[in-house]
Amino acid sequence: MPVSEKIAQAAIEAMKGGYACDSCIGRLAAELLSGFSNAERGKILRAYVAMLLDAGENIDVDKSNFYGVKFRHAKVDAAKPGKCRICKGFFSERVDELAKAVAKKTKDYEFRTFLIGTVVSPELAKAEEELWHNAGVEFVEPIKNEINREVGKRVERLVHKKFDLKMPDIVAVLDLAHDRIVLQTRSVYLYGRYQKLVRGMPQTKWLCRECKGKGCPRCKGKGKMYETSVQENIEPPLLKAAKAKESRMHGSGREDIDVRCLGWRPFIIEMVRPMVRTLDLRKLQSQVNRSRKVKVRGLKLAGKKDVEEVKSARYDKTYRAEVVFEKKLDDKLLRAARKLQGVTLKQRTPQRVAHRRADLVRSRKVKKLQLRKLGSRKLEVKLTGEAGVYVKEFISGDNGRTEPNLATALKNKVKKIQLDVMKICV
Numbered sequence: 001m002p003v004s005e006k007i008a009q010a011a012i013e014a015m016k017g018g019y020a021c022d023s024c025i026g027r028l029a030a031e032l033l034s035g036f037s038n039a040e041r042g043k044i045l046r047a048y049v050a051m052l053l054d055a056g057e058n059i060d061v062d063k064s065n066f067y068g069v070k071f072r073h074a075k076v077d078a079a080k081p082g083k084c085r086i087c088k089g090f091f092s093e094r095v096d097e098l099a100k101a102v103a104k105k106t107k108d109y110e111f112r113t114f115l116i117g118t119v120v121s122p123e124l125a126k127a128e129e130e131l132w133h134n135a136g137v138e139f140v141e142p143i144k145n146e147i148n149r150e151v152g153k154r155v156e157r158l159v160h161k162k163f164d165l166k167m168p169d170i171v172a173v174l175d176l177a178h179d180r181i182v183l184q185t186r187s188v189y190l191y192g193r194y195q196k197l198v199r200g201m202p203q204t205k206w207l208c209r210e211c212k213g214k215g216c217p218r219c220k221g222k223g224k225m226y227e228t229s230v231q232e233n234i235e236p237p238l239l240k241a242a243k244a245k246e247s248r249m250h251g252s253g254r255e256d257i258d259v260r261c262l263g264w265r266p267f268i269i270e271m272v273r274p275m276v277r278t279l280d281l282r283k284l285q286s287q288v289n290r291s292r293k294v295k296v297r298g299l300k301l302a303g304k305k306d307v308e309e310v311k312s313a314r315y316d317k318t319y320r321a322e323v324v325f326e327k328k329l330d331d332k333l334l335r336a337a338r339k340l341q342g343v344t345l346k347q348r349t350p351q352r353v354a355h356r357r358a359d360l361v362r363s364r365k366v367k368k369l370q371l372r373k374l375g376s377r378k379l380e381v382k383l384t385g386e387a388g389v390y391v392k393e394f395i396s397g398d399n400g401r402t403e404p405n406l407a408t409a410l411k412n413k414v415k416k417i418q419l420d421v422m423k424i425c426v
């Protein structure tokens with residue numbers, strides 16, 4: 001079939017068995033020419049088919065498609081058309097209504113850019129599929145693209161914000177199958193560094209294993225495993241300012257629950273579904289710092305792409321531990337143990353995390369090691385190690401899983417370790 005016929009035939013197929021609106025006809029040639037809306041393309045094609053009719057060609061289409069067309073030669077009895085048989089009147093009736101609904105729904109949100117997404121109803125999907133089957137798909141555009149664009153243009157005019165395909169602040173999903181609009185708001189990400197000044201606190205909110213947050217006897221109705229967390233110390237002023245209900249904490253590694261972090265650990269906190277995006281970070285930082293358990297500094301705006309970077313960064317760290325041994329410390333052995341500075345440890349996955357991590361042997365270097373007696377059984381250990389060094393296991397030996405180790409070097413056994421992260425070498 002020559003291409004001229006192909007294009008006319010596509011329009012004719014659209015007009016078979018009922019009225020088709022300009023948009024639905026024009027969408028079949030959406031890939032041809034720019035600077036036209038599909039409705040304009042449809043108008044042209046309708047006129048072209050009308051010309052063929054007027055020239056005497058016998059074409060099997062529903063004549064209501066030519067209501068109001070003035071033929072010179074052909075006798076066409078065009079009844080007043082009903083709704084478009086393909087979009088069921090969507091482009092004539094619903095586009096404005098949906099644009100207004102989006103404008104209303106986003107009214108209380110701060111945003112600069114938006115995008116429209118559409119989930120078409122099963123009826124629309126079926127009508128489109130049938131049309132493509134009969135009319136061909138060479139130059140078509142999916143109906144949802146046209147809905148997104150047409151509603152988007154109107155929303156732009158209503159709310160004076162920009163339609164943005166790349167990184168919209170808000171996506172309004174027109175769920176035509178369920179006749180509802182769902183807003184998806186891009187998270188606001190804040191980078192900062194934190195200090196954790198107390199022990200016995202995890203980095204992130206940790207829901208109760210038993211009830212998953214509902215509250216049960218195990219968690220005494222709190223719904224979580226620990227009273228609070230670094231996240232819960234940081235988030236309250238941020239959630240309030242961003243009018244968000246939930247945050248996600250992305251730390252650059254994490255210290256154990258019983259370990260303090262006196263060095264400043266990089267993190268990103270993500271405000272999920274925020275209604276406000278412009279935040280006074282200096283003010284928020286000082287509000288967070290009213291907490292006695294957690295301090296933050298260097299709070300600044302970040303992006304989603306920074307999350308992976310922060311999470312995967314590997315920094316050397318300096319630790320300080322106070323270790324209590326079972327027996328008195330031997331000064332000669334202590335002097336010998338100082339030679340462990342510079343050693344590369346072979347560390348099998350510690351027993352305490354073996355249930356959730358693969359059992360393998362890691363090599364990590366102890367770059368600096370200082371040992372100082374604080375009492376007959378008490379030792380201060382200052383250690384700078386490569387990222388990922390298991391410090392407690394280096395001290396205790398972890399039943400021979402870390403070699404070499406301090407306990408073996410001192411021919412002693414560890415009773416207690418209190419550990420602090422002193423410095424994160426960013």
Ligand SMILES: [Zn+2]
Nearest residue numbers: 021024084087
């Ligand atoms: Zn239509």
Ligand SMILES: [Zn+2]
Nearest residue numbers: 208211216219
């Ligand atoms: Zn519970």
